[in-house]
Amino acid sequence: MSNEIEKESFNPKFLKIKDYKTVEEYKNDFFVKNIVDTTEYYELAILNSYFIYPFLSLKSISQASQELYGSDKLEITYRKVNDWGSKGLFEDNRTSSIQWRKYSVNTGIKLLIINDLKKFGYSNEQIKYILAQICEDSCSVLVRNKKFNYKYFDFYASTFYKTGINFLIMIDNDCNAFYLTEKDLALNITDSLDISKPHLILPFSKYLQVFAKYIFNRENEGVITKSISLSEELPNGNEKYLIEQFRNNENEEIHIKNKKSDNSKIVKTKKTINNIKLSDKEFVNLCKKDKHKKITSTVKDNGNYDITIEETEKLR
Numbered sequence: 453m454s455n456e457i458e459k460e461s462f463n464p465k466f467l468k469i470k471d472y473k474t475v476e477e478y479k480n481d482f483f484v485k486n487i488v489d490t491t492e493y494y495e496l497a498i499l500n501s502y503f504i505y506p507f508l509s510l511k512s513i514s515q516a517s518q519e520l521y522g523s524d525k526l527e528i529t530y531r532k533v534n535d536w537g538s539k540g541l542f543e544d545n546r547t548s549s550i551q552w553r554k555y556s557v558n559t560g561i562k563l564l565i566i567n568d569l570k571k572f573g574y575s576n577e578q579i580k581y582i583l584a585q586i587c588e589d590s591c592s593v594l595v596r597n598k599k600f601n602y603k604y605f606d607f608y609a610s611t612f613y614k615t616g617i618n619f620l621i622m623i624d625n626d627c628n629a630f631y632l633t634e635k636d637l638a639l640n641i642t643d644s645l646d647i648s649k650p651h652l653i654l655p656f657s658k659y660l661q662v663f664a665k666y667i668f669n670r671e672n673e674g675v676i677t678k679s680i681s682l683s684e685e686l687p688n689g690n691e692k693y694l695i696e697q698f699r700n701n702e703n704e705e706i707h708i709k710n711k712k713s714d715n716s717k718i719v720k721t722k723k724t725i726n727n728i729k730l731s732d733k734e735f736v737n738l739c740k741k742d743k744h745k746k747i748t749s750t751v752k753d754n755g756n757y758d759i760t761i762e763e764t765e766k767l768r
Contacts, residue, residue, distance in 0.1 A: 466639050475585075475628045483591040483602065503609055506554040508666055513560045516662035520564065528563055539576050541566050541583070557667060558605065561659045562587055565621075572652060578627050585629040586621060586656075604631055612657050613664065621654040631656065717767040725759045727752060 464486040472478035510533060517527040533553075536542060542562045555563075562583055569579045590603045608619050608631050620637055622630045632640065637653070705722040730738065735757070739747050746762040 464633060464636060466636060469630065469640055475630070478630075479589070479604065480591055483604075503558045503606060504556050506556045506559075508555040508557065508560050508663070510553055510555070512666055513555060513563055516560065516666075517564060517567065519662045520658060527567055532567070533563065536563070536566055541576060541579055557609070557660075557663050558587055560663055564659050564662075565654060568654060574627075581627050582623060582629050586631075608656065609660055612660050613667070617657070619656045621656045623652040623654065625651070714768070719765045719767060720762065721765075722760065722762045725757075725761070727754075727756045728759060729756050 464482070467478065467482055467485070469478055472481065510528070510530060514526050514528045518524065521527055542559055565583060565586065566579055569582065574582070587605050588603070589605075611617055612619060618634055620632055620634065622632055622637060622640075624630075702723040702725075703721045704724060705720075707720040709718040709720075710716075711718060735749075738759070739749070744764050747759060749757050749759045751757060
């Protein structure tokens with residue numbers, strides 16, 4: 453049975469939070485129904501390194517906070533960060549106390565969230581519980597006999613930087629944290645949530661947005677790319693081929709079939725080119741026999757062609 457993959461889009465199926473007994477059940481089901489077969493999932497090995505590599509200074513995070521709040525006031529200060537670190541709200545990974553601190557985007561966003569939660573009067577223990585859900589929680593599920601482990605933070609951050617989709621974090625009265633699109637938030641509020649209880653909404657995409665210029669700065673990108681080139685997490689040749697196919701906007705359909713007999717994958721792609729002008733020689737070359745390629749064509753009234761190309765590739 454083949455799996456049809458919808459590329460370059462993230463329009464999640466609406467799930468009612470109230471239909472699930474636990475937050476974990478909701479998140480796991482959301483993952484299975486909306487995340488496993490997306491382009492972003494296959495690109496995580498590369499994107500994840502941008503979120504965990506420590507290259508931000510505290511000054512950069514302070515400037516990002518000023519941009520976030522539209523204020524000249526320093527929201528994130530050395531004094532605050534030292535206090536939060538001493539209380540275990542985030543990990544300080546310096547190997548020496550005299551080293552200049554460098555932070556990852558993940559940690560930078562933690563500091564912005566801590567600052568916001570402090571403003572709303574959350575206790576240190578509540579903040580630890582909320583941060584663990586937002587930045588560390590992962591989904592561990594079995595899908596088609598394959599186990600997936602995936603951090604929610606990585607998926608939503610990579611999806612935002614790639615598509616610009618606005619994500620929010622909703623925190624309910626019991627300090628449970630949910631990533632939601634604006635649409636999902638609105639549907640849950642109108643259809644399933646008990647709005648008599650207080651809910652806090654945090655602007656996750658805005659947290660990410662203020663760090664974009666640091667992530668995509670060429671100097672930083674070079675350091676990160678060099679770092680991940682030494683990592684064993686980089687995609688192998690077959691995974692790179694799949695990523696290229698997902699990113700190819702000409703492909704209308706992608707089907708993947710696993711062959712258990714030799715542990716290979718059969719990848720079928722289909723694309724259509726409409727109203728293309730071809731010389732007789734170009735048309736003959738295009739239609740040359742190839743056992744991995746099937747071409748169908750129709751001639752239009754103006755002499756141009758509508759061509760459908762179906763290709764099959766076996767990945768071992």
